[in-house]
Amino acid sequence: xxxxxxxxxxxxxxxxxxxxxxxxxxxxxxxxxxxxxxxxxxxxxxxxxxxxxxxxxxxxxxxxxxxxxxxxxxxxxxxxxxxxxxxxxxxxxxxxxxxxxxxxxxxxxxxxxxxxxxxxxxxxxxxxxxxxxxxxxxxxxxxxxxxxxxxxxxxxxxxxxxxxxxxxxxxxxxxxxxxxxxxxxxxxxxxxxxxxxxxxxxxxxxxxxxxxxxxxxxxxxxxxxxxxxxxxxxxxxxxxxxxxxxxxxxxxxxxxxxxxxxxxxxxxxxxxxxxxxxxxxxxxxxxxxxxxxxxxxxxxxxxxxxxxxxxxxxxxxxxxxxxxxxxxxxxxx
Amino acid sequence: xxxxxxxxxxxxxxxxxxxxxxxxxxxxxxxxxxxxxxxxxxxxxxxxxxxxxxxxxxxxxxxxxxxxxxxxxxxxxxxxxxxxxxxxxxxxxxxxxxxxxxxxxxxxxxxxxxxxxxxxxxxxxxxxxxxxxxxxxxxxxxxxxxxxxxxxxxxxxxxxxxxxxxxxxxxxxxxxxxxxxxxxxxxxxxxxxxxxxxxxxxxxxxxxxxxxxxxxxxxxxxxxxxxxxxxxxxxxxxxxxxxxxxxxxxxxxxxxxxxxxxxxxxxxxxxxxxxxxxxxxxxxxxxxxxxxxxxxxxxxxxxxxxxxxxxxxxxxxxxxxxxxxxxxxxxxx
DNA sequence: TTGTAAGCGTTATCAA
DNA sequence: TTGATAACGCTTACAA
Numbered sequence: 001x002x003x004x005x006x007x008x009x010x011x012x013x014x015x016x017x018x019x020x021x022x023x024x025x026x027x028x029x030x031x032x033x034x035x036x037x038x039x040x041x042x043x044x045x046x047x048x049x050x051x052x053x054x055x056x057x058x059x060x061x062x063x064x065x066x067x068x069x070x071x072x073x074x075x076x077x078x079x080x081x082x083x084x085x086x087x088x089x090x091x092x093x094x095x096x097x098x099x100x101x102x103x104x105x106x107x108x109x110x111x112x113x114x115x116x117x118x119x120x121x122x123x124x125x126x127x128x129x130x131x132x133x134x135x136x137x138x139x140x141x142x143x144x145x146x147x148x149x150x151x152x153x154x155x156x157x158x159x160x161x162x163x164x165x166x167x168x169x170x171x172x173x174x175x176x177x178x179x180x181x182x183x184x185x186x187x188x189x190x191x192x193x194x195x196x197x198x199x200x201x202x203x204x205x206x207x208x209x210x211x212x213x214x215x216x217x218x219x220x221x222x223x224x225x226x227x228x229x230x231x232x233x234x235x236x237x238x239x240x241x242x243x244x245x246x247x248x249x250x251x252x253x254x255x256x257x258x259x260x261x262x263x264x265x266x267x268x269x270x271x272x273x274x275x276x277x278x279x280x281x282x283x284x285x286x287x288x289x290x291x292x293x294x295x296x297x298x299x300x301x302x303x304x305x306x307x308x309x310x311x312x313x314x315x316x317x318x319x320x321x322x323x324x325x326x327x328x329x330x331x332x333x
Numbered sequence: 334x335x336x337x338x339x340x341x342x343x344x345x346x347x348x349x350x351x352x353x354x355x356x357x358x359x360x361x362x363x364x365x366x367x368x369x370x371x372x373x374x375x376x377x378x379x380x381x382x383x384x385x386x387x388x389x390x391x392x393x394x395x396x397x398x399x400x401x402x403x404x405x406x407x408x409x410x411x412x413x414x415x416x417x418x419x420x421x422x423x424x425x426x427x428x429x430x431x432x433x434x435x436x437x438x439x440x441x442x443x444x445x446x447x448x449x450x451x452x453x454x455x456x457x458x459x460x461x462x463x464x465x466x467x468x469x470x471x472x473x474x475x476x477x478x479x480x481x482x483x484x485x486x487x488x489x490x491x492x493x494x495x496x497x498x499x500x501x502x503x504x505x506x507x508x509x510x511x512x513x514x515x516x517x518x519x520x521x522x523x524x525x526x527x528x529x530x531x532x533x534x535x536x537x538x539x540x541x542x543x544x545x546x547x548x549x550x551x552x553x554x555x556x557x558x559x560x561x562x563x564x565x566x567x568x569x570x571x572x573x574x575x576x577x578x579x580x581x582x583x584x585x586x587x588x589x590x591x592x593x594x595x596x597x598x599x600x601x602x603x604x605x606x607x608x609x610x611x612x613x614x615x616x617x618x619x620x621x622x623x624x625x626x627x628x629x630x631x632x633x634x635x636x637x638x639x640x641x642x643x644x645x646x647x648x649x650x651x652x653x654x655x656x657x658x659x660x661x662x663x664x665x666x
Numbered sequence: 667t668t669g670t671a672a673g674c675g676t677t678a679t680c681a682a
Numbered sequence: 683t684t685g686a687t688a689a690c691g692c693t694t695a696c697a698a
Contacts, residue, residue: 004451004475006675017685022677032683052449053386053395054675057690062386072411072418082406085432094446097430099418113427116385118337142337222614251614278611281555281584339691350669355693362694365667387691390674 005048013042066114069125070100083297121304144307158318165322166199173241180238184228186245188217225252233260247272269330285327292320338381346375399447402458403433416630454637491651498655499532506574513571517561519578521550558585566593580605602663618660625653
């Protein structure tokens with residue numbers, strides 16, 4: 001562990017001035033070939049790496065984009081983050097990832113942290129409205145913020161159209177002969193659940209069909225799907241189509257339906273949401289929707305770069321669509 | 334988007350000197366209550382956030398730990414990263430996450446990037462030896478590096494004991510009556526695969542048993558498991574125990590075994606590795622091993638903090654154990 | 667308890 | 683084509 005090498009050390013070693021070293025690196029003014037060679041050589045031998053801090057102190061742009069997310073282990077979040085990386089790679093920006101976890105989900109502190117690092121912009125990536133109490137006015141903020149996966153008033157947002165997803169699910173099940181639809185929801189407070197339910201219900205009533213009263217709110221997991229579907233088969237034995245809020249629920253529902261002695265997809269059709277890995281090779285492959293998560297990240301990054309570049313922030317909402325993946329749980333093979 | 338507020342603006346607004354503002358914030362020397370109040374008030378109204386860059390320029394420690402990983406969408410990686418976040422949260426360090434993706438997997442560039450940000454240490458988190466060609470001598474580096482999930486000569490490493498995992502798998506299958514074991518591997522070049530195979534084989538020969546010649550190298554996926562097990566049932570119908578390199582392979586193997594008309598776990602036992610979410614609710618719940626991924630991150634972060642604090646770097650390897658999770662694919666319910 | 671001033675490593679401006 | 687110098691925003695002796 002030794003002393004850091006500065007631009008002055010390099011300048012001395014190469015027998016030039018610090019500004020020449022700087023310009024050799026940044027190419028903002030011509031440097032003769034001979035000088036350039038000596039400088040680069042000195043940099044190599046000394047192992048010099050310019051200090052980002054010192055550099056950014058002089059310039060107004062940091063070249064860093066901050067990403068704020070709650071939990072990186074959520075597929076939702078890490079897929080979006082990966083999209084952001086794609087969107088940023090090869091460009092002039094680096095990504096500074098900050099987890100809500102570090103800040104006890106205190107968005108204000110996390111925001112200040114990013115600000116203190118002089119990030120040029122922030123991508124705010126949420127899968128749950130954990131931080132909804134934070135009311136930062138983006139117009140008064142000196143850093144542009146883009147909200148990913150959740151619509152925020154007064155912000156540029158990139159979201160998925162869950163309502164249309166719900167409508168599409170109804171449409172698909174209808175095309176597979178639907179007479180008695182049912183739905184098994186996720187947690188009641190999740191916006192995505194609400195929107196999907198709303199889209200599905202709308203289409204159902206347009207089709208002159210009816211749903212059981214109970215939307216089966218519950219956890220996004222297998223057990224909930226299993227129990228809800230068991231109850232459903234019991235109380236509504238005529239059910240022939242089940243729309244599940246996500247794939248875990250769908251897997252549970254499928255197991256319950258089979259256990260009840262019914263065949264899939266002949267007697268009952270089940271569809272999930274999210275396209276989790278296991279749906280493709282589940283004993284009965286599960287029909288589901290692929291969400292454009294990486295697209296959210298890519299688009300968000302691209303919009304943010306625009307905003308930074310042009311300096312104008314106009315709140316808008318960009319909507320992306322999910323894609324139906326029909327499999328054996330709804331269509332005969 | 335307005336001009337950034339500096340410490341001087343605050344000082345003026347509060348009618349004090351910049352150093353007083355600084356000391357109010359950092360508490361390195363006493364400040365009278367009255368002054369403190371005025372300063373904090375000024376900070377609040379102006380929305381002042383100190384510049385990290387300027388601050389770090391004066392100090393030697395940046396308070397940032399760099400995390401270098403290839404692909405955040407890999408469960409492996411994001412679980413470890415989450416562990417790091419836990420290990421760092423509440424302390425004096427923030428995390429600077431850098432993806433190999435951004436740098437075209439050029440470790441040297443990524444390393445320089447982190448160095449230019451003056452990180453105090455680096456956690457190098459790999460699930461595949463993508464960057465093995467990079468031979469940075471950690472003793473000559475001025476930044477301490479810790480290798481997570483892969484042993485590196487001359488580095489402090491935190492790894493999982495895959496060999497013992499393999500031995501444990503053999504032990505468990507043996508305790509469930511094993512007469513004719515078999516193995517279905519993952520990609521041949523993965524260290525984890527090699528170590529697990531080696532541990533398993535060792536224990537098998539200690540038990541005076543033999544394995545089929547073919548270890549079935551292949552992809553870490555369902556199809557490979559299905560095809561390998563189909564072939565295995567065909568060529569080695571006496572097989573009663575299959576150790577699969579991961580859970581996707583195990584799921585495929587189970588499907589193939591069932592399709593061959595054999596019962597699980599009565600006639601054939603199958604065990605996987607990784608404890609993926611679906612193994613818990615697979616129609617036949619899959620026995621598997623839970624890897625202490627978050628522990629790797631937590632331990633790595635803690636060791637790195639030690640190293641930074643004490644200033645001494647002594648290459649060692651810290652080994653963590655996987656945990657067997659017995660389920661219905663090996664034991665009768 | 668507080669203020670003044672030097673300096674961290676870089677880049678922009680000006681001069682040569 | 684190059685060099686000297688000031689300045690970025692902050693911390694920290696040193697002085698008061």
